Amino acid sequence: MNMVKTLDRVANFFVNKSRQLAVLWLIFVVLFVAFALRSGVNFDSSIIALLPQSNKDHKVQAASDQMAASYANKLLLIVSAAEDKEARQGVRQLATRLTELPQVEDILWQIDAQASDYYQQLQPYRYVLLTDKLRELALTEQYQKIAQQALANIYSPISVAKSSIIADPFTLHSSWLLEQKTDLNVKVSNGLLQVAGQVQPTYLLSVSLVDEVYSARLQQSVLSLVSDEQEKLAVLGITIQKAGLVLHAAAAAAQAKSEISIIGVGSLVGIIALIIWVFARLSSLMIMLLPLTIGVISAVAVTVLVFGNIHMITLAFGAGLIGVSIDYALHFMCHRYQTTARMTLKEILPGLFLGLLSSVLAYSAQALTPFPGLRQMAVFCVAGLIFSWLSVLFCFSYLSDITMKKPQTLGSNYVLKGEKLFARMSIILSRLNSYLLLPLTLFVLLGLSVLSLHYNRAVDDIRLLQSSPVELLHKERAVQKMLNVTSSSQFLLFSANGIEQNLQLEEQLAKQLNDFKKQGILEDYQALSQVLPSIKRQDENAQLVQAIYDNSLSSFYSKLQFDSTKVAAAEQELCAGISARLTPKIWWSQQQSERRQSFVIKHQGQLFTVLKIIGPVDNVLKQALQDIDKNHTHITYVNRVDDITTLLGDYREQMTMWVLAAYLLVFLILLLRYKKRVWTVVLPSIIASLLTLGIVAQIEQGINLFHIMALILVLGIGIDMGIFLTETKESASTWLAVSLSTITSLLAFGLLCLSETPVLHHFGLTVLIGLILVWVLSSIMRNKET
Amino acid sequence: MMKPILKSIAMLVVVLFSNSVFAELTYQQLQDISASPERIEGSFEQRKYLAEIGVSLDSSGVFSYQRSEKIVWKTLEPVENEMQMTPTTIINSQQGREVARLDSHDNPAIAVFSDIFFSILTAQWPKLAEHFKLQGKLDKQQWSAQLVPIDSSIKKMISLVELHGDKLLRSIVLHEAQGDKTSIIFEYSTR
Numbered sequence: 023m024n025m026v027k028t029l030d031r032v033a034n035f036f037v038n039k040s041r042q043l044a045v046l047w048l049i050f051v052v053l054f055v056a057f058a059l060r061s062g063v064n065f066d067s068s069i070i071a072l073l074p075q076s077n078k079d080h081k082v083q084a085a086s087d088q089m090a091a092s093y094a095n096k097l098l099l100i101v102s103a104a105e106d107k108e109a110r111q112g113v114r115q116l117a118t119r120l121t122e123l124p125q126v127e128d129i130l131w132q133i134d135a136q137a138s139d140y141y142q143q144l145q146p147y148r149y150v151l152l153t154d155k156l157r158e159l160a161l162t163e164q165y166q167k168i169a170q171q172a173l174a175n176i177y178s179p180i181s182v183a184k185s186s187i188i189a190d191p192f193t194l195h196s197s198w199l200l201e202q203k204t205d206l207n208v209k210v211s212n213g214l215l216q217v218a219g220q221v222q223p224t225y226l227l228s229v230s231l232v233d234e235v236y237s238a239r240l241q242q243s244v245l246s247l248v249s250d251e252q253e254k255l256a257v258l259g260i261t262i263q264k265a266g267l268v269l270h271a272a273a274a275a276a277q278a279k280s281e282i283s284i285i286g287v288g289s290l291v292g293i294i295a296l297i298i299w300v301f302a303r304l305s306s307l308m309i310m311l312l313p314l315t316i317g318v319i320s321a322v323a324v325t326v327l328v329f330g331n332i333h334m335i336t337l338a339f340g341a342g343l344i345g346v347s348i349d350y351a352l353h354f355m356c357h358r359y360q361t362t363a364r365m366t367l368k369e370i371l372p373g374l375f376l377g378l379l380s381s382v383l384a385y386s387a388q389a390l391t392p393f394p395g396l397r398q399m400a401v402f403c404v405a406g407l408i409f410s411w412l413s414v415l416f417c418f419s420y421l422s423d424i425t426m427k428k429p430q431t432l433g434s435n436y437v438l439k440g441e442k443l444f445a446r447m448s449i450i451l452s453r454l455n456s457y458l459l460l461p462l463t464l465f466v467l468l469g470l471s472v473l474s475l476h477y478n479r480a481v482d483d484i485r486l487l488q489s490s491p492v493e494l495l496h497k498e499r500a501v502q503k504m505l506n507v508t509s510s511s512q513f514l515l516f517s518a519n520g521i522e523q524n525l526q527l528e529e530q531l532a533k534q535l536n537d538f539k540k541q542g543i544l545e546d547y548q549a550l551s552q553v554l555p556s557i558k559r560q561d562e563n564a565q566l567v568q569a570i571y572d573n574s575l576s577s578f579y580s581k582l583q584f585d586s587t588k589v590a591a592a593e594q595e596l597c598a599g600i601s602a603r604l605t606p607k608i609w610w611s612q613q614q615s616e617r618r619q620s621f622v623i624k625h626q627g628q629l630f631t632v633l634k635i636i637g638p639v640d641n642v643l644k645q646a647l648q649d650i651d652k653n654h655t656h657i658t659y660v661n662r663v664d665d666i667t668t669l670l671g672d673y674r675e676q677m678t679m680w681v682l683a684a685y686l687l688v689f690l691i692l693l694l695r696y697k698k699r700v701w702t703v704v705l706p707s708i709i710a711s712l713l714t715l716g717i718v719a720q721i722e723q724g725i726n727l728f729h730i731m732a733l734i735l736v737l738g739i740g741i742d743m744g745i746f747l748t749e750t751k752e753s754a755s756t757w758l759a760v761s762l763s764t765i766t767s768l769l770a771f772g773l774l775c776l777s778e779t780p781v782l783h784h785f786g787l788t789v790l791i792g793l794i795l796v797w798v799l800s801s802i803m804r805n806k807e808t
Numbered sequence: 809m810m811k812p813i814l815k816s817i818a819m820l821v822v823v824l825f826s827n828s829v830f831a832e833l834t835y836q837q838l839q840d841i842s843a844s845p846e847r848i849e850g851s852f853e854q855r856k857y858l859a860e861i862g863v864s865l866d867s868s869g870v871f872s873y874q875r876s877e878k879i880v881w882k883t884l885e886p887v888e889n890e891m892q893m894t895p896t897t898i899i900n901s902q903q904g905r906e907v908a909r910l911d912s913h914d915n916p917a918i919a920v921f922s923d924i925f926f927s928i929l930t931a932q933w934p935k936l937a938e939h940f941k942l943q944g945k946l947d948k949q950q951w952s953a954q955l956v957p958i959d960s961s962i963k964k965m966i967s968l969v970e971l972h973g974d975k976l977l978r979s980i981v982l983h984e985a986q987g988d989k990t991s992i993i994f995e996y997s998t999r
Contacts, residue, residue, distance in 0.1 A: 106938070155908075171907055174889035174900055177867045179854060179881065179982075179990060180925045187858055200910060209919035212938060212959045218919070581886065582865060 033367040040363070040420035047416035051316055051409070058323035064331035065275070066236050082660050084625040085515050085632055092620035095127075095231045097244065097266035100217065100501055102224035103259055109223040112260035113214055116251050117227055123247065125240045130228040132213045143612045147604040148195035149567045149596065150560035156197065160566040165573035168192065172578050188588065189595045191578060192570060202553065207506035217504055226505065231268060241272040265501035270490045274779075277491075278334030281777050289770035293348055296762060300440045301355065305425040310351040312417060317347040317410030324405035329398055335779060336398045340406065346381070346739065346770070347410035349763040350374055353746060354418050356759040358426065359438055363419040373749035376695070377742040378411045380688050384738035387680045388731055393673070395781075396731065444761040445754045451801035464709060471716025478719040480674060480726065491778075511662035514633040514647065518656040521606050521622070524631040525556035527656060531633075534650070543646060545637025550621040554609045564600050571596055674727040681711075681733050688741055696748060703748050706803055707740030710795035717791055728784035735785075736792030739767055743800055764797045833944030833953055835933045841949060842931040843975040846875050850996040854883075859987030871994075875930055898922055920962060928969065931977060940969065949974045 036043065099116060103109040117131045144151065152160070159168050172192050185193040208215040208226050217224040231240060245268065252262045293314075297307045321340060325332045353374060357366040382404050389400035514531075516524040528551035538544035555563070571593060579589050609615050623630040635647070644661070651659035685708065693700045711733050719725050743760050750756040771793070774786025849872040856865045869883040881891040892899045900908040927935040936942075936955065939962060944953035955969040963985065970981040982990040 167907070170887070170902055171900075173887040174883070174891075174902060174907070176865065177854070177856070177883050177887055177889065178891060178900075179992060180898075180921055186860055188860065211920070213961055582863075584861075584863070588861065 029368055029371060033364055033371060036367055036415060037364045037419045040423065044417040044420040047413065051320060051413075055319055055323045058327045063322065063326055065238055065337075066331045066333045079658070081517055081623070081625045081628075081630060082515060082658060082665075085513070085623045085630065086511075086660065086662055088620060088623055089511070089513065089632065089634075094267045097229040097231060097248075097264065097268050098501055098505065099227040099229060099248065100224060100263040100265075100504060101227065101255075102217075102220065102222045102261055102263075104222060106223040108258060108260055109225055110212070110214060112255045112258070112262070113225045113227060115255070116248075116262070119247055119251055120227075120229060120244075123243055125232050125244055126229055127232050128230040130230070131215060131226070144199070144604070145195050146599060146602050147560075148190055148198065149600045150563045150603060151198045151555065152194065152563045152566065153197050153201045156192075156194070157563070157566060160570055163569075163573075165570060166577075168570055169574040169578040169581075172574070173581055176582070188591050189599075191575065191592055194567065207504070220504070224504070229266075236271050236275075238275060241268060241275065244268065245272055263497065263501050263504075265498045269494060269498070273491055273494055275334055277778055278337065281779065281782070282334070282337050285770065285773040285777070288773045289766065292769040293766045296765060300438050300758070300762065301359075302439065303425075306355060309418065309421045309425060310348060310355060312421070313351050313410035313413035314348050316413045317406040320409035321402045321406030324409075325398060325402045328401055332402075333395055333398055335395055335781060336402050340399070340402045346403075346735075346763075346767055347406055348766050349377070349739075349742065349759075350411050350414040351418070352762050352766075353756070353759045354414050355422070356438065356441075356755040356762075357750075358418070358422045360755055363422055366422075367419065369750060370746075372695075373746045374411070374414070376692070376745045376749075378407060379691070380741045380745070381407055381738040383688060384684055384734040387677075387684045387734055390680065438755070438758060440762070441754045441758045444757050447761075448757055448801040451798060452803075467716075468709065468712055471712050474716040474719045475725065478724050480671060480724055512635045512639050512647075513660050514635070514650065515623070515658040515660055516631045516633065516656060517628075517658065519628075521629045521631065522556055522558070524629070524656075525551045525554065526558055527654070528631060528633060529556055529559055531650065531654075531657070535633075538643070538646060543643050544635070547633055547635055548618075548621070549633040550618055550631045553615075553618050554604060554606060557603055557605070560603050567596070568600065670727055674725070674730060677727055677730045681730060681737070684734060685737060688737070692741070692745070699748060702803065703744035704741060706744060706796055706799035707737055710740060710792055710799050711736055713795055714788060714792040718788055722784070722787070726784060728781050729788045732785045732788030733792065735771070735789050736796060739764070739789075739793060740796035740800075743796060747800065760800070761797065764793055768793055833942060833946055833951060835937045835942055837946055838931075838942075838951065838953065839933045841946075841951060841975065842933070842973070842977075844875060844931045848873055848976075848996060850994055852881075852995070853993045855991045857989040857991075859989070871929075873930060876932075879926065879929055893922055893926060895922070895926060921965065924962070924966070928971065928980065929977070 101109055101112040101116060103112060113131055117129050120126050120129055156168070159165075175193055176187070185191070185196050190196075206215075206226070207218050209218050211225075215226040215228075217226055229244075231244060248262070248264065255262060294307060294311075297310055298304075301307065301310075318340065322332060322337075325336065353370050354366060357370055361369070385400045385404045385407070389397050389404070516527050518524050518527050528549050532549070532551065535544060535547055539546065551559070575592060576589055579592075610619070621632045621634075623632060635643075639647070639661075647659045647661075650657055685704070689700065689704055692703050696703055714733065714736060715725060715729065718729050722729070743764070746756050746760055768790060771786050771789035774782050775790050777783045777786060849870070851870045852868065854867045854869075856867070857863075858865065867883050867887070868885050869881070871879065871881050873879040877894065879891075879893040881893065883889045883891075888902060890901045892901070896911065898908075898910040899906055923935070924939060926932070927939075939959060940955035940957055942953060942955060944951060951973060953971045955971065957963045957966055965985055966982060967985045968981075968983040970983070971977060972979045976994070976996055978994055980990075980992045982992075984990070
């Protein structure tokens with residue numbers, strides 16, 4: 023009885039102060055939105071942003087992030103033409119145009135004389151940087167062979183290994199440099215980077231973009247310039263191929279944009295048509311669009327306030343919010359047509375409140391996941407729902423009072439169009455309840471669902487998150503193949519204490535990896551120690567070089583008929599230079615280090631190194647790498663793809679627990695209010711959820727995380743439905759409101775299942791099936807007594 | 809094998825040519841004159857001048873080439889070494905055993921160097937036209953050419969290439985950027 027009084031007081035407050043409240047609320051919303059969006063909306067379309075942080079190991083995460091970043095801001099352009107001259111002209115033209123853009127940080131397309139100079143910086147360290155071949159010869163004391171080779175080199179007409187005969191008679195420096203392979207399959211041809219092994223003259227431009235690959239402005243300016251040039255050059259028979267994350271980002275953004283418009287506009291048009299049909303009044307339509315508009319705009323504002331930006335997928339998913347947030351307005355208006363605002367509020371406020379509570383609870387579960395993207399969606403939806411709910415509460419008494427003079431006469435049972443229709447439909451469906459067959463059928467269906475779930479394997483593949491068009495992926499792969507690069511996500515992380523220890527560990531492991539290469543298990547690898555040997559290795563090398571000089575120099579020089587002064591001169595050079603060491607600090611300051619700087623991971627004041635696996639990783643190699651991981655405390659095998667799969671699986675399981683917990687929590691809250699009747703409120707949702715999962719498992723070849731998450735929505739909407747029906751004793755107007763909101767939600771989420779973005783598709787399909795089932799089951803299982 | 813005196817005369821000729829004034833000569837003219845047989849064999853005399861210590865190193869040997877396939881360059885004196893060049897690799901062998909292999913795939917510098925050397929020996933003038941400015945003179949069937957690299961990255965290795973020939977290339981002087989100089993005289997055994 024106390025509760026009734028409180029309810030009276032609340033309803034009176036909102037009705038008596040309706041005008042002031044409406045005005046204050048609108049002012050608040052406008053100010054809030056203006057504040058939150060004062061610096062504009064920043065759209066994000068990164069797929070990576072959707073990926074959760076690895077929960078295992080922070081250093082692994084740091085390494086993965088850095089590896090991804092070193093690739094993320096690159097745009098590779100491949101220019102080719104039938105004639106060399108044309109291809110070169112195309113490269114020049116493209117480079118000149120691209121340099122003008124502020125979003126372009128740097129373009130690597132020509133090698134000038136200075137560029138090759140930086141290798142000269144290594145010259146002082148020639149005595150400690152030895153090639154594997156020379157080390158091998160020196161270690162096995164084949165000094166004669168070393169002298170022979172030095173002789174052959176000096177008499178060769180083209181001495182590619184060019185050195186001073188005194189300062190470096192054994193061409194240590196140039197041999198070392200010659201062994202430094204380029205990471206790309208390109209050669210310098212007349213100052214440009216020519217892609218080797220192509221039928222047509224083909225050149226590379228590697229464009230480094232500023233760090234905002236996901237900014238729409240960057241995508242727009244860079245890609246439109248490139249496609250602009252692409253068209254112009256195509257006339258001259260010059261083709262351009264492209265690869266890079268920015269292309270995927272742009273494609274994802276374009277896709278999300280078109281989907282947002284289709285889903286948003288589609289559901290909006292459907293809802294407007296429905297409202298006009300049912301309420302037959304423009305003023306009602308305008309009123310009902312108000313909480314919806316406020317909901318969506320405020321949701322954007324809150325999201326931007328919390329996250330700093332808004333993800334395209336959030337927006338696309340949020341478009342589905344339209345269908346849910348109209349619920350509160352529908353319930354109010356459907357009742358308002360029969361009674362006063364005061365009475366309406368009194369009748370629907372408890373249901374409205376419980377409905378909001380259960381939805382917010384359901385979405386909050388989503389906010390607890392470690393997926394940044396999903397968290398954003400949850401915040402977006404919770405904010406949107408609360409704002410539209412409050413809009414109904416604050417504004418509808420006043421707005422409905424000024425647009426509708428009196429409640430309609432109570433003469434007819436059905437005031438609004440559609441009321442009769444939906445009531446009829448539910449009565450017909452409820453008749454099914456009288457048949458014994460129904461429990462049996464449901465039982466069988468549930469059994470089938472459980473079976474279907476039991477025999478279905480879960481799908482936790484990373485492809486769940488990938489939405490790039492297949493054509494784009496193919497083109498990207500073609501370019502990668504041409505350049506002989508793999509965007510490999512597999513690497514070994516060395517985490518011993520300090521960089522020297524890590525380099526030593528790499529060198530120890532190199533023998534094993536080289537064996538793998540010889541056996542054909544491993545295609546290749548790239549490591550820091552290949553360009554920066556450990557100090558320990560450099561010390562060893564110095565000793566070996568000393569031995570080479572002691573044993574080979576005089577015999578080599580005597581073959582050239584050099585006198586002893588030359589031997590003395592060479593030995594003096596050695597003496598002066600042999601103690602120089604290429605320390606990490608010196609290396610880092612040199613220009614040539616740029617190629618491998620990304621191999622050093624700085625994490626919490628420690629320095630780790632990365633060894634990249636090149637080429638495909640089959641099960642044999644995977645096992646071998648896992649063994650290495652197991653046998654070395656300081657080596658971690660990182661396989662990003664597998665990690666994400668494991669992670670998705672973990673979260674799928676966790677999420678299932680969350681859904682169960684959410685159901686239980688909602689069940690307990692409702693139990694307080696509805697006592698025994700709680701089953702009529704929750705049972706349709708529970709059965710619908712199970713059946714939905716069973717069906718989805720069959721259609722989608724497996725259940726994934728996103729199906730489970732969508733069940734939260736089904737729960738939210740389904741329980742709402744149960745609450746309203748029970749609260750209003752299943753009045754015709756409630757049936758109308760419930761049916762309308764189901765249809766609007768179906769419009770919103772049903773359209774999502776057409777999405778090309780896998781995440782949205784899974785969501786949409788699950789909600790579509792779930793909601794239809796909830797509505798049908800609620801109708802069937804309604805209380806016959808009413 | 810040439811006799812030492814002949815060799816010296818030949819060297820002198822090379823030097824004289826390198827000092828004479830050059831008139832207009834086009835790649836097209838060279839293309840018209842040059843024979844480019846499928847296969848050719850011969851011997852060579854090489855003098856390499858090391859500017860750093862002012863010493864000249866003489867060597868000699870035999871060579872053969874198959875057009876656009878490979879060049880075999882066999883130094884016999886004073887040290888035995890065989891170099892096989894294909895457009896993509898340079899392999900050095902001693903006593904029939906491979907001692908060094910360089911793949912132009914892996915290394916841009918080698919790619920450029922072997923490309924140029926290959927083009928010179930096999931008279932691929934259009935290819936050389938991509939890399940060098942040409943000056944020279946033509947006297948009946950005899951020609952002398954000076955090739956100056958266009959590209960700065962090549963200029964860092966080669967400052968000037970002097971060529972002399974008729975239907976076939978008779979001599980090369982390769983001036984390297986650091987002052988070293990390699991002079992090679994060819995004798996063909998076929999034709």
